[in-house]
Amino acid sequence: MASMIEIRNVTKEFKVLNRREGLKGSLKDLFSRDYKTVRAVDNISMSIEPGEIVGYLGPNGAGKSTTIKMMTGVLEPTTGEILVDGNIPYANRTKNAENIGVVFGQRSQLWWALPLIESFRLLKDIYQISDADYDGMLKLYRSLVDIEPLLHKPVRQMSLGQRTLSDILAAFLHDPKIVFLDEPTIGLDVSMKAKIRTLIHALNKEKNTTVILTTHDMGDVDALCRRIVIIDKGKMLYDNDMEHLKGFFGNYRTLKVRAEGDLKAAAEKISAEVPEFPVNADEEWVSILVDESKSGVMDVLGRIQSRFSIKDMQLEEISTEEVIKKIYEEGVS
Amino acid sequence: MKKRGLGFYLRIYFRILAQDLKSKMSYRADFIISTIGMIFTNISGFVSFWILFRNFPSINGWGYYEILFLYGFSLVSLTPVQCLFDNNWSLRMYVYSGDFIKYCFRPINLFFYYQSEVFDIKGLGQLAFGIGTIVYSWGRIGLELTPLMLIKLIVFLITASLIMIALQNMAAALCFWMQNSFFVLDFVYRFRDYAKYPVTIFSPVFRFIFTFIMPIAFIAYYPSLVILRPGEVPILSWLSPLMGCLFFFLSYKIWMYGAMKYSGTGS
CATH class of the missing domain: 3.40.50.300 (P-loop containing nucleotide triphosphate hydrolases)
Incomplete structure (x- = not known):
């Protein structure tokens, strides 16, 4: 046609x-x-x-x-x-x-x-x-x-x-x-x-x-x-x-976990555990931006869980908005 | 492609016109006030004319009723530009704000589509007043009423209208090139006031300007000569119907050229 x-x-x-x-x-x-x-x-x-x-x-x-x-x-x-x-x-x-x-x-x-x-x-x-x-x-x-x-x-x-x-x-x-x-x-x-x-x-x-x-x-x-x-x-x-x-920038998903005690301290420890991914902490959650082409979310969760006791967790897909924002800001590499 | 001829455009025009009138009349107070305003504008125009000519019974060989005829003639010939092409006044705003682009997507003539949007009903009062004045002065001057005279009158009225429309189109179209074209449009609008006097009362310089540069002498003076003074008609008068058509066509082309090159503001 x-x-x-x-x-x-x-x-x-x-x-x-x-x-x-x-x-x-x-x-x-x-x-x-x-x-x-x-x-x-x-x-x-x-x-x-x-x-x-x-x-x-x-x-x-x-x-x-x-x-x-x-x-x-x-x-x-x-x-x-x-x-x-x-x-x-x-x-x-x-x-x-x-x-x-x-x-x-x-x-x-x-x-x-x-x-x-x-x-x-x-x-x-x-x-x-x-x-x-x-x-x-x-x-x-x-x-x-x-x-x-x-x-x-x-x-x-x-x-x-x-x-x-x-x-x-x-x-x-x-x-x-x-x-x-x-x-x-x-x-x-x-x-x-x-x-x-x-x-x-x-x-x-x-x-x-x-x-x-x-x-x-x-x-x-x-x-x-x-x-x-x-x-x-x-x-x-x-x-x-x-x-x-x-999938354009790798398969990103955000893993959010809530650990016992001070989240800032927990975030640092988690960061040491999964050094390949950026880790952030806010009042409620520690979020890890997981690139699934490097390792799976379940694997990351397993690694964290083996060292810390996790009270709660959430998994977020990266939104279209974030991807577009990334393209606008960084262009296509 | 579907055919769109004169019939098609007339049908569209009258449909828009009917709807427009209907919606205008739904604002009753507004309608009544603007009607009263229109009547007073015409009366005051006439009164100032009358005061002027009560003191000068004849100007440069032109008698009171002859001047009155000229006055009526200019009122009628200025009606079409007032009624049908009033949207030219808003063109500048549409172009400046970028809203003009909304007219560019219809499969009909852009100039027609744009002008058809507004019909200024106020002009109709002026038309009635003008016709009244022509009829009255016609009788007083003692002109004969033959079919030939009537045809002459109508042809030259149309000619005069075309020239005024052309002048306004060109002035309005300037906004496609200039940021602030209002003063030009306003300038043209004000100059048409001089149209109702015999061009011979002005100095040679202005006579030249009004004939060849801003041809407002063609709005009433030259056409009226054909009817009032058939003996002293310059060749220019007989040429004026042709000039009117040519001038209108030229203004349309300029308007369209500007519109086609218009690209709108970002959105």
Whole structure:
């Protein structure tokens, strides 16, 4: 099957004026030709299959938005090639727009003054959705979320959560092949986040829509994505399954034990016992970060238990958040 | 690709318009107050005009009713820009905040999509007032009412509107290149006040500026000549419908060029 999105060696550079300070500086800037080139996206390649949900991650300013803007046709790549469902987005902006849906977490694309149902009807006209498809979609929406209270409410009067939900529904309305979600859960409460994740998951399942999700919330990633792509400073750091991610830095797990007596002292003794792993102590627990490629957790526990009496223990998987943080901070070695 | 012709765009426009009016009327107090405000704006505009011309019964050979006709003509020709293209005033804010990007993802014409969002109902009062003024002065001057005259009137009204719209489009589009383009837009807006006077009352320098650089003389003066003084129409007047179309097209191209090169702020 052909890829839904094909990105080959894409680079995007911006020319930025070197601005000078002060009033005199800004007067000089008016006539300045002193540009520097900033490379926002640096030689990225990836190919995304139909129906995938891909988490597109990276710290602020990594180049995520720039990549999305290139895929949606707002920006033209400096070099390299992008094909979205066989189209060059920048060259065929209108054609590309029919195939995609876009949601920006904080910028509603709905008509501010209109009730949601009127926005839907306008979108039906704009995308020329047939009556049957439109009714089918609304029926699906009704089965997934409680939209009745939203339909007759002007978007302006909605809470942020309701608005985001509405924006997502609007983005899927014309049954696009790809939906770009840019931080859809930003600023939402826990239950609304869960609701939105369930909705995205269900729509992806039902319509086999390809979803590109950028987020800083690892909960979104854990709930939705099987594949993640990480970029930083415009360069691709990682592109693989979620399962691979955790094994990426060795199989880390955190073993927490509670020993008799002073924990600080216990921690030192334990550290002497298992010198290959870092040991930390807080008020309640002594934690040992075990790299399972070196020795198993049970082995470590056995070694400690043979010297100390352990009152209690806990085993923690390393979280996606910690792995991502590690990649952001240390890069891929 | 699906076909989207004129019918398609008209249908979308009227659908947005109907919804917009409905939602505006749901704020009853706001609606009533802005209607009253609109009436008073027009009355005060007319009163200051009347005070001025009570003291000068004729300006540079132009009689009171002729000037009144010019005044009405400019009111009507400024209506489309006020009603249909009012969102140009907000363009700067959308571009500055990065919100403009939300208009870039629809499979319809970007310029249309952006302008269709706002319809300024206040302009309709101005339209009614302008038509009233034209009809009144028409009778007083004693112009004859033939189909040819009517066609001339309509063609030149459209011409004048196109020129004003074009001026505003270009001024608004500057924000795609400049940080603070408001003063340009405001400048253009203020200059249109001069449109209601015969351009011959200005010094040659301003006459040149208003004809070739900021062509506001085309908003009322040159088109009105065709109706009021068919004998002394300069060739420029007959060319103005063509210039109007050309000028509008050019402004549309500039606007779109700016919008296409717009890349938004980071998010």
